[in-house]
Amino acid sequence: MQLQRPCPCGSGTSYDACCGRLHRGAARAETAEELMRSRYSAYAVGDLDHVFRTWHPRTRPDDLAPDPALTWTGLRIVAAGEDWVEFVASYERDGQPGELREHSLFERRGGRWVYVSGRP
Template structure:
C-alpha cells in the first residue's frame, strides 16, 4: 500500500498519517478505538505481525495465517467505551461479500493498548 493512499480504517487520512505510523512503530495507539482501527488496517494491508504484536499474550493464537481469498473492504465503528469497541468489518471472500460484527475488549498493558478478545 502506498503511504499516501487513504487509510483502510476509514478515517479519511492517508495511511502514513493514520495507521501506517502505528504499524511501523513510530507511534502507539492512544485509545482502544485507535488500536481497533489500526488492527483492522493491518489485516487490510496484510501486516499480520502488527496484529500479533497488539494481541494480549494471554489470549492470542500461536500464529496468524493469511487468507489470500479474503479482502477487507470497510470498517464501521458502531459504539465504544474506554476498553471496548463494537464494530462491523466488511469483506469479500472469493468475490462474495460478508461482514464480521464484534464487540472487542482491550486492555492497557504496560502503557500500550492490546486486544484481549471478543465479548461473548
C-alpha cells in the same frame, strides 16, 4: 516508503498519517478505538505482525496465517468505550460479500493498548 493512499480504517486521512505510523512503531495507539482501527488496517494491508504484537499474550494464537481469498473492504465503528469497541468490518471472500460484527475488549498492558478478546 510513505503511502498517501487513504487509510483502510476509514479515518479520511492517509494510511501513512493514520494507521501506518502505528504499524511502523512510530507511535502507539492512544485509545482502544485507535488500536482497533490499526488492527483492522493491518489485516487489510497484510501486516499480521502488527496484529500479533497488539494481541494480549494470554489470548493470542500461536501463529496468524493470512487468508488469500479474503479482502477487507470497509470498517464501521458502531460504538466505543474506554476499553471496548463494537464494529462491523466488511469483506469479500472469493467474490462474495460478508461482514464481521464484533464487540472487542482491550486492556492497557505496560502502557500500551492490547486486544484481549471479541464476541459477536
